[in-house]
Amino acid sequence: MNPPPDSADLLDRFLRYVQIDTRSNDQSATTPSTPGQWDLLRLLETELKALGLVGVTLTEHGYLLATVPATSAKKTPVVAWCAHVDTATNLPGRAKPLVHRAYDGRPIILPDDPAQKLTIEATPFLRDCLGHDLITASGTTLLGSDDKSGVAVIMAAVRHLLRHPEIPHGRLRLCFNPDEEIARGMARINLAQLGADAGYTLDGSSPGEIDFETFSADAAVLEIHGVAAHPGWAKDVMVNAARLAGRFLAALPPDLSPERTSGLAGFIHPVECTAFAEVARVKLILRDFELDGLAAKRAVVGKIVGELRAAEPRARFDLTFTEQYRNMRYWLEQDMRPVEFAREAIRRAGLAPKSTAIRGGTDGSNLTARGLPTPNLFCGMHEVHSPREWVSLQDMAKAVETLVHLASVWDERSA
The missing domain is CATH 3.40.630.10 (Zn peptidases)
Structure with a gap:
């Protein structure tokens, strides 16, 4: 030029x-x-x-x-x-x-x-x-x-x-x-x-x-509502939302994390967690280059939440997904x-x-x-x-x- x-x-x-x-x-x-x-x-x-x-x-x-x-x-x-x-x-x-x-x-x-x-x-x-x-x-x-x-x-x-x-x-x-x-x-x-x-x-x-x-991209938010109780008299009453959030995070597949993926592989990435005994909130982003891969990652998150819901029916689990871009x-x-x-x-x-x-x-x-x-x-x-x-x-x-x-x-x- x-x-x-x-x-x-x-x-x-x-x-x-x-x-x-x-x-x-x-x-x-x-x-x-x-x-x-x-x-x-x-x-x-x-x-x-x-x-x-x-x-x-x-x-x-x-x-x-x-x-x-x-x-x-x-x-x-x-x-x-x-x-x-x-x-x-x-x-x-x-x-x-x-x-x-x-x-x-x-x-x-x-x-x-x-x-x-x-x-x-x-x-x-x-x-x-x-x-x-x-x-x-x-x-x-x-x-x-x-x-x-x-x-x-x-x-x-x-x-x-x-x-x-x-x-x-x-x-x-x-x-x-x-x-x-x-x-x-x-x-x-x-x-x-x-x-x-x-x-x-x-x-x-x-x-x-x-x-x-x-990438095609979705966001996810999981809100967990436990059961509050005085810790001195909590036996068989309290359901600790913070502990349930920890179990959820631990259950996410490590091989689907950003730390272990590259190239055309997508991931599930927890970006924020706010946890108290009564209520916890986990924010995630899901990424994949193909829509069926993105749907599969939604299914992985949903399956983990379903298993937690079955294991602790007294808690309430609210999982929402939001489309970000394609x-x-x-x-x-x-x-x-x-x-x-x-x-x-x-x-x-x-x-x-x-x-x-x-x-x-x-x-x-x-x-x-x-x-x-x-x-x-x-x-x-x-x-x-x-x-x-x-x-x-x-x-x-x-x-x-x-x-x-x-x-x-x-x-x-x-x-």
């Missing part, structure tokens, strides 16, 4: 964004679930208006939408670029970003917690980034590259297209959304308001990735043009396209199931959801380059 993306601008944007704490919160009933997400969304709203975009709209539920006008006279499908502004809930998100120029292969020690370090031995992806400029946090927070790398890449690509109107492309729609990390990312998006024919999430890892297969492959394999166009854009950026089955989900899972085909593109993030999270500036720049090419490919391939 000539000229190349402005890496200094890309870096400046990313460093601004990661210093805002945008953790989501699944205990909140609001959308967005946390005020920090509003802070980043309003900053992006200001920046989009400063770039001169039209139709910049921040909805009441925290979806920031904008339009990049077409430069081509062709009737080209409208394509959306999407990234989520929230970060994971497990660590603070107000990063103190550190830029490690021209990485030379030596261990990177994170100063606020020297026990946290990056080494090529533990993180083989670093070997592909020798000579790159790497960005990390300081050791006690998330960096927020998931998905502020995606946010920065989109913003930089938009700026590049606006500065180079000679690049032909159709109308583009932007969507920055909240709460992806708590599986609510596109729950309240109005697809008619988004107004796109296809989309891409910028929420992937290594250069060249174009992902069109995700494998986007079921829809995308019916029309692979968004994937094929992305592969061509990746090749034009000098990379080899590659696709993997994501052991997780993206906002594209929801959008695709609702009729907007939305595969997932790389933006360079690594070791996400940990204090060792890092990203290469050069890899983010390749993602910008890919988006710019992608806009042109859609224009060229449209009738």
